[in-house]
Amino acid sequence: MRLTAYELAKIVSGEFIGSNDIILTGVNSLSNAKENEISFLGNLKYLQDALTSKAGVIFVTFDTDVLKFKDKNIIKVENPQYSYSIVLSLIEKERLEEIEKKVHSSAFISSDAVIGSSAYIGQNVVVESGAKIGNNAKIFPNVYIGKNVVIGDDCLVYPNVVIREGTIIGNRVIIQPGAVIGGDGFGFANISGKIHKIPQIGYVKIGDDVEIGANTTIDRATFDSTKIGNGTKTDNLVQIAHNVEIGENCIIVAQVGIAGSTHIGNNVTIAGQTGLVGHLKIGNNVTIAGQAGISGNIEDGQQVGGNPMAPLNQSIKIRVLIRKLPEIYNDLRKIKKTLWDK
Numbered sequence: 001m002r003l004t005a006y007e008l009a010k011i012v013s014g015e016f017i018g019s020n021d022i023i024l025t026g027v028n029s030l031s032n033a034k035e036n037e038i039s040f041l042g043n044l045k046y047l048q049d050a051l052t053s054k055a056g057v058i059f060v061t062f063d064t065d066v067l068k069f070k071d072k073n074i075i076k077v078e079n080p081q082y083s084y085s086i087v088l089s090l091i092e093k094e095r096l097e098e099i100e101k102k103v104h105s106s107a108f109i110s111s112d113a114v115i116g117s118s119a120y121i122g123q124n125v126v127v128e129s130g131a132k133i134g135n136n137a138k139i140f141p142n143v144y145i146g147k148n149v150v151i152g153d154d155c156l157v158y159p160n161v162v163i164r165e166g167t168i169i170g171n172r173v174i175i176q177p178g179a180v181i182g183g184d185g186f187g188f189a190n191i192s193g194k195i196h197k198i199p200q201i202g203y204v205k206i207g208d209d210v211e212i213g214a215n216t217t218i219d220r221a222t223f224d225s226t227k228i229g230n231g232t233k234t235d236n237l238v239q240i241a242h243n244v245e246i247g248e249n250c251i252i253v254a255q256v257g258i259a260g261s262t263h264i265g266n267n268v269t270i271a272g273q274t275g276l277v278g279h280l281k282i283g284n285n286v287t288i289a290g291q292a293g294i295s296g297n298i299e300d301g302q303q304v305g306g307n308p309m310a311p312l313n314q315s316i317k318i319r320v321l322i323r324k325l326p327e328i329y330n331d332l333r334k335i336k337k338t339l340w341d342k
Contacts, residue, residue, distance in 0.1 A: 001025055001091055005057050008038070009075045011090075012083040014059070017066050018073030022056045027087055030055065038087055040080035059083045096156070099138060116153065134171065146182070152208070164220065166203035173206055176214035176236070181206070185219040185226075185242025185260060198222060200242060207231070213238060213254070222260075229266065247284070265300070289315065 003024050009016035028037040030046055033055035040059035041050040050058055050069075057073045059080035060066075066074060077083040103109060103121040113127045116135035123141040127133065131145050134153035139145070143157050146164040151157070152171035161175050164182030175181070187198035202221025207230035212218070214236040218226060221243045228240070229248035239257040240246070246258075247266035256270050259278035264270075268282060271290035276282070281297045288294060289305030289312055298304060306315030321328075 001087075001094060005073055005075070008057060008087070012059070012075065012077050012086055014075040014077040014083060015062070016057075016073070016075050018057070019071070020056075020073055022073065024056050027084065027091065028055070030058070038084070040084040042081040042084075096138065101136075104141075122159075128165070140177075158214075166220070168203065168205045170206055170208035170210065170230070172209050174211040176212060176216070178215040179212050180217045181212070182220045183217060185222055187222050187242060187260075202226065202242070204228075207248070216240070219244075219260075235272070241278070253290070287312070 001024070004021045005016050005018060005024065006021055008024060022036065024036055024038055026037045028034065028039055030039045030041065030049040030053040033039040033053055035054055035056050037055055038057050039053060039055040041047065057075055059077050060074050061080060062076045062078065064076065099120050101118045101120055103115065104123045104125070106123045107121045107125040107127070109115065109121065109127045110129040110131065112129055114132040115121065116133055116137060118136045119133055120138045121127070122139060125139050125141065125143045125145070127145045128147040130148040133139065133151045134155060136153055137151055137155045139157045140159045142160045144162045145151070146167070148165055149163050149167045151169045152173065154172045155169060156174045158175060158177040160178050162180045167182040182204045184200040187200055189196045189198055200220050200222050202223045203225050204218050204220050205225045206228045209231045210228050211233045213234050216234050216236065216238040218228065218240045219242040220226060224243065226240065226243055227245045229246055229250070231249040232246055232252070234252040235254040237255050238252050241258060241260040243261045244258050246264045247268065249266055250264060250268045252270045253272040255273045258276045261278050262276050262280040262282065264282040265284035265286065267284055268286045270288045273290055274288050274292045274294065276294040280294065283298055283300035283302065285301045286298050287303045291307065292305045292309055293307030294309050296309065303312040304310065304315065305312045306318060310318065
């Protein structure tokens with residue numbers, strides 16, 4: 001990346017204030033940035049770091065008092081963090097464009113698999129019979145792509161991902177290293193004291209613009225499909241069980257576990273280490289706090305937390321009271337002793 005400060009301001013729809021139209025080549029934190037790097041002030045508690053930063057340009061909000069910055073170059077923007085992310089996207093795009101568009105000689109590609117134009121297939125990738133990989137997709141080393149898998153255009157599949165047979169993946173999907181898509185759902189029946197496996201013959205369907213975190217597992221359905229809607233993002237180490245359906249634009253944070261056949265609406269946020277039992281219905285625009293235990297349905301727009309779950313405000317009060325239990329217990333003992341002595 002090589003941009004002047006004025007070019008950068010135009011890209012982020014910002015207002016450049018400064019005297020040095022410096023050439024910018026990278027990004028960094030306020031405290032570590034050099035004269036040719038970009039940084040941002042997203043929270044006023046870091047104002048002092050911004051005032052002493054050596055960054056070539058700093059993104060600030062439109063209402064920032066520029067007199068505090070003296071001779072520094074700043075760009076006023078609506079949202080400094082978002083503008084910073086635009087720059088990161090430019091750097092990421094350049095990185096990906098440097099990858100040679102070819103199929104590596106060590107890759108195994110079935111004779112009837114279809115590889116789109118300008119795709120990159122890395123070392124030791126396996127692409128099984130009937131699979132289709134879209135245009136400009138990038139499949140990094142040691143990825144396994146099973147029979148009849150469909151991967152859309154502009155997808156990134158990072159190393160050591162397993163995508164089992166029949167999985168359908170939309171466009172612009174990012175799958176981080178070590179994820180397993182389409183492994184068997186956890187289906188068993190206990191007959192006369194013996195556990196029998198229930199074959200999982202369904203598949204996984206993932207929409208457009210989805211991101212799957214590292215070491216996440218999304219199980220294939222027992223029948224029909226496990227579904228992830230457009231725009232949904234999962235963090236690392238998320239478990240999504242068979243026949244789960246997740247709507248559009250959801251955020252699912254690390255170590256969340258979602259049991260089988262639970263249906264989740266659109267624009268849902270599930271914070272880290274939350275567990276959901278199976279066969280639930282979670283509405284649209286729901287927020288679930290971290291480490292919650294969800295055992296019942298949740299209506300649209302609700303905010304919940306705790307284990308057992310409760311409305312979020314109530315859950316917070318319960319946690320506060322739990323910390324006070326020793327004190328409350330001692331008070332009760334004193335009251336009981338007083339009443340007993342009488």
